[in-house]
Amino acid sequence: MTGRLGTLERIESALPDRTVVVEAMGKTLGLSRAKLSLFRKVHGLQTLRLDPGLSLVDLVLSAARGVVTGLADPLRVRYVIHARAIHQVAPAGTDIAREVRDALGLGHAEAFAVTQQNCASGLGAIEVAAALLAGGDPADRALVLTGEKPFCPQVQLVPNTAIMGEAAAACLVAAEGTGHPVLSLVSRTLGEYADLISLPAEEAARFGKAYAPTLADVIRQAVAEAGLSLGDIDLIIPHNVNLMSWRQTIAELDIPADRVFLDNIARYSHCFTSDVFVNYTTLRDDGRLAEGRHYLMAGVGAGATFSAAVLTYRGAR
Structure with missing residues (x-):
């Protein structure tokens, strides 16, 4: 999809307060001293943010509230889209997009997730949001959310490539506007x-x-x-x-x-x-x-x- 793809408004992000040095991940991820040295000296990783006590919903909400609070008309948010890399981020039957939507007071909006582009899904969700808004009321908006937690070693470690940390973000997308x-x-x-x-x-x-x-x-x-x-x-x-x-x-x-x-x-x-x-x-x-x-x-x-x-x-x- 090319050409103008709407506008991005009110972008915010949030990270857990708890900082962990890369060497502290060795035991959890089964990494030798040599592998940890690779991540620090070659890949440039020094610290990351992790908080096992912070729920995924609260992590995402910490960014989303910064975007939604103060909106002149929250009813104009028509879509809440959770873009994620991990296909299964919560127990079966738990819908993170809907839980965040409801906590934000946006129960009127359609909520769903996109994931098949993995870590590129955040940019993919912008394309989806723009397509949904195209041709509609110019006042309508879509709220794109990101954020997930590396809940097990299999999703926290990309061998010889990356150790995954925690963060969340929210971006308000419009078909047109001042963004x-x-x-x-x-x-x-x-x-x-x-x-x-x-x-x-x-x-x-x-x-x-x-x-x-x-x-x-x-x-x-x-x-x-x-x-x-x-x-x-x-x-x-x-x-x-x-x-x-x-x-x-x-x-x-x-x-x-x-x-x-x-x-x-x-x-x-x-x-x-x-x-x-x-x-x-x-x-x-x-x-x-x-x-x-x-x-x-x-x-x-x-x-x-x-x-x-x-x-x-x-x-x-």
Whole structure:
């Protein structure tokens, strides 16, 4: 899907207060000292946020309330979409999207989840929201939510790649409005790597070689479909998979390393679908986004979906 994809309004994020150093994950995840050193020295991970006492609903609500509180007319929120990487985030019969919707007082809205693009599902949900709102009342909105908890070692560790942390985000999407216009959104799925976590060694190696060139190509395509050049993009706002993967992608793009915001990898590690929104709010709150300039959000989901979206910043929201 290309062209203008609505506008993004009132983006907020939240993280647990509890900080854990990477070395503390060794016993839980069965990681040797050498593997922990790989995550710190090569992949750039130092700390992450984890709070076993914080429920998933409360984690997501902590971000969502910052978006919904103060809305002139909450009844205009027609859809509540929970974008997640983990297919099963709660016990059978528990619907996180509906629980969050109801806690926000948005019981009139349709609530559902999207997940098949894994960690790229946050950007995919923006596309879904824009499609649902297209042609409707311009006052209608969709609330895109992200956030999940790595509830077992199997979903917390991507071998030799990432240790998953906790975060949540919320983004209000409009078909039109005063928010940040989305100029393009490009996704590409390499279906041959659908079973990414358990690929045979040879296929995993092929994916490793394809990763940076594919992500770089999707980024270039998104920029071109926005009618821009890479030089017009002030900053790439990435997912936090690890430093090594982004250094390889930066080399493929042939751009200066400071054109990609990588600071939060060391602070928070990879937080499933929330990374790009957490990184956006960090940059916004630090005053590093400029009115009228263009930015690119990029993420990759296991399976393997590569996504990139170009937006124009319209001031703090």
